[in-house]
Amino acid sequence: MNTPYFPEETALFSKVWQDQLKGRKVSVLGHRRPDGDCIGSQVALCLWLRDNGVDAVCVNEDKPTRVLEHLVPDEVPFSQAKDFNPEGYIAVTVDCADLTRIGKVLAECSPCPSSTSITTSPTRFTQSTTFW
Numbered sequence: 225m226n227t228p229y230f231p232e233e234t235a236l237f238s239k240v241w242q243d244q245l246k247g248r249k250v251s252v253l254g255h256r257r258p259d260g261d262c263i264g265s266q267v268a269l270c271l272w273l274r275d276n277g278v279d280a281v282c283v284n285e286d287k288p289t290r291v292l293e294h295l296v297p298d299e300v301p302f303s304q305a306k307d308f309n310p311e312g313y314i315a316v317t318v319d320c321a322d323l324t325r326i327g328k329v330l331a332e333c334s335p336c337p338s339s340t341s342i343t344t345s346p347t348r349f350t351q352s353t354t355f356w
């Protein structure tokens with residue numbers, strides 16, 4: 225049996241998965257002007273969710289630059305916020321220490337019922353449910 229590198233964070237993610245994400249529609253949000261770690265984190269989580277039966281999409285305020293757009297595989301839906309209707313989606317953020325990094329457009333998406341924030345750094349792994 226494999227031992228997870230970050231057992232506490234793995235347990236926390238398992239709880240978030242069971243309690244908040246499984247069986248839902250999930251938007252995986254990244255920060256404005258997405259860089260490589262943002263796009264990679266979004267794509268990885270989105271692929272994992274889709275592999276586990278979740279209707280998951282990536283959403284950013286800004287498009288990836290031409291230099292980074294190759295990081296988004298064809299099978300991963302990756303939308304700009306202006307083209308995304310958040311109704312019915314639970315929002316998860318990656319690579320965002322706080323919701324202000326998501327950008328003005330997504331911060332105003334009141335139809336999102338709640339947000340789970342997951343940072344990609346294991347030293348800063350946090351989970352919270354926020355209504356906005």
Ligand SMILES: [Mn+2]
Pocket residue numbers: 255258259260261262319
């Ligand atoms: Mn980043």
